[in-house]
Amino acid sequence: MFSNELEEGLIRSLMSFFDKNQVGELSSRIATDISKLQELLVTTLAEFIRQWITIVIGLSVILFISPKLTGIMLAIVPLVIALIIVFGKKIRKIARNAQDAAAESNSILSETLSGIKNVKSFGNEFFEMARYATKADTIQRLSIKGAIARGLFASLIIFGLFGSITFVVYQGHGMTLTGELSDKDFYIFILFTTFLAASFGGVGRMMGAIQNAVGATERLMDLLENETEAITKNAKIERWSGKVEFKNVDFTYETRTDVQVLKDVSFVVKPGETVAIVGPSGAGKSTITSLMLRFYEINDGEIFFDEKNSKDYELSELRKQMAIVPQEVMLFAGTIQENIAYGKPDASVEEIKDAAERANAMEFITKFPSGMETLVGDRGIQLSGGQKQRIAIARAILKNPTILILDEATSSLDSESEKLVQDALDKLMENRTSVVIAHRLSTIKNADKILVLDKGVLVEQGTHDELYAQNGVYTKLSKLQFG
Numbered sequence: 001m002f003s004n005e006l007e008e009g010l011i012r013s014l015m016s017f018f019d020k021n022q023v024g025e026l027s028s029r030i031a032t033d034i035s036k037l038q039e040l041l042v043t044t045l046a047e048f049i050r051q052w053i054t055i056v057i058g059l060s061v062i063l064f065i066s067p068k069l070t071g072i073m074l075a076i077v078p079l080v081i082a083l084i085i086v087f088g089k090k091i092r093k094i095a096r097n098a099q100d101a102a103a104e105s106n107s108i109l110s111e112t113l114s115g116i117k118n119v120k121s122f123g124n125e126f127f128e129m130a131r132y133a134t135k136a137d138t139i140q141r142l143s144i145k146g147a148i149a150r151g152l153f154a155s156l157i158i159f160g161l162f163g164s165i166t167f168v169v170y171q172g173h174g175m176t177l178t179g180e181l182s183d184k185d186f187y188i189f190i191l192f193t194t195f196l197a198a199s200f201g202g203v204g205r206m207m208g209a210i211q212n213a214v215g216a217t218e219r220l221m222d223l224l225e226n227e228t229e230a231i232t233k234n235a236k237i238e239r240w241s242g243k244v245e246f247k248n249v250d251f252t253y254e255t256r257t258d259v260q261v262l263k264d265v266s267f268v269v270k271p272g273e274t275v276a277i278v279g280p281s282g283a284g285k286s287t288i289t290s291l292m293l294r295f296y297e298i299n300d301g302e303i304f305f306d307e308k309n310s311k312d313y314e315l316s317e318l319r320k321q322m323a324i325v326p327q328e329v330m331l332f333a334g335t336i337q338e339n340i341a342y343g344k345p346d347a348s349v350e351e352i353k354d355a356a357e358r359a360n361a362m363e364f365i366t367k368f369p370s371g372m373e374t375l376v377g378d379r380g381i382q383l384s385g386g387q388k389q390r391i392a393i394a395r396a397i398l399k400n401p402t403i404l405i406l407d408e409a410t411s412s413l414d415s416e417s418e419k420l421v422q423d424a425l426d427k428l429m430e431n432r433t434s435v436v437i438a439h440r441l442s443t444i445k446n447a448d449k450i451l452v453l454d455k456g457v458l459v460e461q462g463t464h465d466e467l468y469a470q471n472g473v474y475t476k477l478s479k480l481q482f483g
């Protein structure tokens with residue numbers, strides 16, 4: 001139950017949250033914290049209850065037998081509690097440091113494994129091993145330190161308890177001699193005191209586990225309280241006409257406040273138009289598409305869709321109107337069919353096939369023995385860059401968005417698949433507003449409008465011919481790129 005809420009909270013988190021937190025570290029933290037909680041609920045709690053019942057009954061019995069001797073015995077308890085508090089704090093601190101180190105090492109491991117091609121091609125196996133080993137050493141060191149502290153703690157408690165029992169026996173024996181206590185009662189008293197001491201010791205040990213789990217809960221609660229996006233389940237889909245307007249937009253990433261990424265950017269895309277964004281790397285092109293999808297809130301200015309401020313739409317409604325074909329396509333572990341259906345989860349098989357057809361993807365899908373049922377992703381067939389992109393295009397076709405966003409990457413494809421992908425894209429761009437981050441001259445030339453972005457400033461905008469005639473940044477860029 002709790003882990004569901006947690007997953008929900010994480011999925012709804014703002015994009016900036018994911019800029020600030022590493023995925024590997026997050027998942028490791030959540031996994032260990034949840035297992036701690038489970039352990040607490042399943043075993044520790046049951047034992048804790050048992051110990052307290054023993055303590056209550058035991059105390060009642062000895063109190064009944066001799067209030068005076070019970071008083072003597074209980075006088076030692078504050079000492080034990082003081083010990084628990086002092087040592088407990090230290091143990092918790094060591095445990096927390098060990099957990100942090102574990103989370104970091106997990107993050108290193110998941111990064112290394114997901115980028116294994118990079119690691120191997122750069123010959124950085126030893127570098128990664130060393131990076132991991134340093135963290136593993138820290139974990140080991142902290143674990144041993146924690147074990148020693150816990151051992152010391154336990155033996156101190158045991159000595160304390162046996163010391164107290166001896167003290168109680170001594171006092172009790174004295175009382176039998178003066179006749180204050182009968183021999184029979186004395187033996188029963190000692191027996192129950194031993195029970196009690198064992199339970200006190202157990203409670204002390206468990207306090208450690210409970211404090212550990214409380215620490216884990218606190219961290220999980222922090223994650224739950226993290227600011228989330230307001231998404232709605234059945235957002236209405238009233239098709240927009242597809243006008244986009246940026247009005248004096250300023251934007252800075254929360255994680256990098258020293259650089260203003262967009263400065264006073266204004267442009268209009270009419271319904272059905274194709275706009276190409278060009279400019280050097282890091283100019284802010286992808287950022288514009290993120291802002292359209294409202295992954296981030298802008299610092300100043302306004303963004304309008306169909307004359308209505310983007311802030312006044314429901315987030316889910318807004319994102320339903322757009323589809324993005326990204327540069328790096330992510331496929332989920334599953335069949336090709338499932339991966340295409342991600343664009344419209346309730347699509348029929350016919351619709352999915354039709355989308356694959358129009359994306360020029362059928363051409364390679366039919367070559368697989370299992371066709372649409374072919375498993376892709378981590379444990380399935382690895383598709384080539386161009387194939388993945390056509391799957392992504394099929395997804396977008398299935399979603400049938402009002403506004404299409406292409407962070408175009410046909411540059412990495414060979415000319416044969418580039419033509420196939422480009423054909424598919426051209427079909428997809430028909431009759432809808434398209435915002436294309438373009439590298440190819442033909443896309444740029446055919447665009448209704450070209451936006452030239454440089455260091456976050458929109459330096460020029462117009463058609464190819466208009467801009468070329470200006471002999472400005474665009475002319476220079478296109479001469480460099482296209483010769």
Ligand SMILES: Nc1ncnc2c1ncn2[C@@H]1O[C@H](COP(=O)(O)OP(=O)(O)OP(=O)(O)O)[C@@H](O)[C@H]1O
Pocket residue numbers: 019253255256259261279280281282283284285286287288
């Ligand atoms: N999530 C982020 N957090 C902080 N800074 C970012 C983030 N994404 C991008 N930036 C910074 O914002 C600036 C613009 O990045 P952006 O990705 O929009 O460039 P781009 O024009 O798409 O470049 P390219 O052509 O290389 O894809 C860069 O300086 C980049 O370092």
Ligand SMILES: [Mg+2]
Pocket residue numbers: 285286287407
């Ligand atoms: Mg980019």
